[in-house]
Amino acid sequence: MKAMALSIPLIIIILIMRAISVLIVPIGVVLLLVGAFYLIYQVYSFIYFNSQKFKKLKNSIQEYTDKCNELNRHIEELKCSYLDVKSYDYGESNFKDNSNYNFKRKEWDKNKKSQEIHNCSASVCKNASNQPFKYFNIKSNEESLERFESVLNNFLAAEQGKILLMAERDMVIDNISFSIPMIIMGFSKKKLIENLGFETIDFSNFHYPVYTFQYISPGGNSSNKCEITLELDNLEKFINYLSELVKFRGTIAGQRxxxxxxxxxxxxxxxxxxxxxxxxxxxxxxxxxxxxxxxxxxxxxxxxxxxxxxxxxxxxxxxxxxxxxx
Ligand SMILES: [Zn+2]
Missing domain, CATH: 1.10.30 (DNA Binding (I), subunit A)
Structure with missing residues (x-):
């Protein structure tokens, strides 16, 4: 009986091994086929994107791609509006342009992200997490209010612009889709958009300013951090907060x-x-x-x-x- 009990796991292992050995051949064949298809498709799409037919198609929508790209650049400019506020208000900026000949927009965006770090006491850090606006190092006057209003205006337009731009681009592609092979539409939409000459639409939200309140103990053993991102909602709240302060000061524009x-x-x-x-x-x-x-x-x-x-x-x-x- 004991020998029988011992041999059961052994039998199971043998059965599994057998099943694998039976399956190895079909799996190999499938992998080979997929690999071959992938290779053939790569060659096909390369030939297609370099064909005269595709170039003709690309030229036929040139006017629309140019329009889309122009809007794309405008949206990118709108996103930079916070940088102006910063340089006016503080006189210095952390903006570093590390571009070299191999310019990459992604890297550029990382540098554009505005981050204000305020080193403060532990209690300020804690209080700032409840009422961050109160601790911002921004003068509450009409000038700040106007600048932040125009930043909000630009950011809102940028967010709306991204959606409209994508819809416009999709509409242009839809209109020519009948002359594009289905297999390209299905497998290489991204490549197609690129090859037609559309600039990539950047959907990241890196342009929103971030304020960080940070406390590090003298020994460096404990630290607290409170971060607030001035995205659209917070920006609107901040503007309301600023306007109350300006109104409180009794200026005429405070009534705006x-x-x-x-x-x-x-x-x-x-x-x-x-x-x-x-x-x-x-x-x-x-x-x-x-x-x-x-x-x-x-x-x-x-x-x-x-x-x-x-x-x-x-x-x-x-x-x-x-x-x-x-
Ligand atoms: Zn007009």
Whole structure:
């Protein structure tokens, strides 16, 4: 009986080994086939992307890819707006440009991430986790308020722009999809987008400023850290907080309406989602990026009130700069 009990695991092992040996051949064949298919597909897609037919297709949508890429660059610029605030408010910046001839946008973005680190006592670090805005090293005056309002305005446009840009790009590709082999559409969408000349849309949120309150004990054995990212929600809350302080100081501009996402949508609705300058509207161009403009710019004493705001398409808004255009 004992010998029998011992041999059961042995039998199981033998059975498993047998099953494996039986399966090895089919698995090998499948792997070989997949490998061969992969190789053939790579050669095929290489030939396709270099063919005259593909180049012709690429040229036929050149106008649209250029338009998309232009919007993409505009969005990237909008994301940099916080860097301006920083250099104005503090006089120095940690921005390092490590670009070399092998320039990579990803590396560039890492450097763009704005991080303010404040070394503080343990109690400040703890308090800052409850009421971070109170401990920000930012002057609560009209100038700061205006700058942060324009940062929020730009960040909101950038976020909206990314979605519209992707929709526009997909629409362009959809329109030519009938002339693209199904296998390329299915397996190499990313490569296709790249080869058609579309710049990569960067969906990372690295551009949001981060404030860090940090305490390190003199011996270095204990440390606390509190981090707050000024993403859209926090930025809006921070602007409300600043505006209360400015109002409290009794300045005239303290009575202003604030640039909030609600106000932006209200203005767009009032203007029927149409650019007040060129007349383009989302009715004609569903993926049109609309921005909110101060008719009299903040820098020239204009305030954020409904009668000083208008809807402009991103192109008109950009060419306007700080001119007054009604
Ligand atoms: Zn326009």
């Amino acid at each position: 309406a604030l640039m909030t996402s609600k106000l932006r949508e209200k203005i767009k609705l009032r203007d029927s989602h149409m650019c007040k300058n060129c007349g383009l509207s989302t009715e004609k161009e569903p993926n049109l990026l609309l921005e909110i403009d101060h008719i009299i710019p903040l820098s020239k004493g204009g305030i954020t009130s409904e009668d000083n705001l208008q809807t402009l398409c991103w192109k008109c808004n950009r060419s306007k700069g700080s001119k007054i255009m009604i």
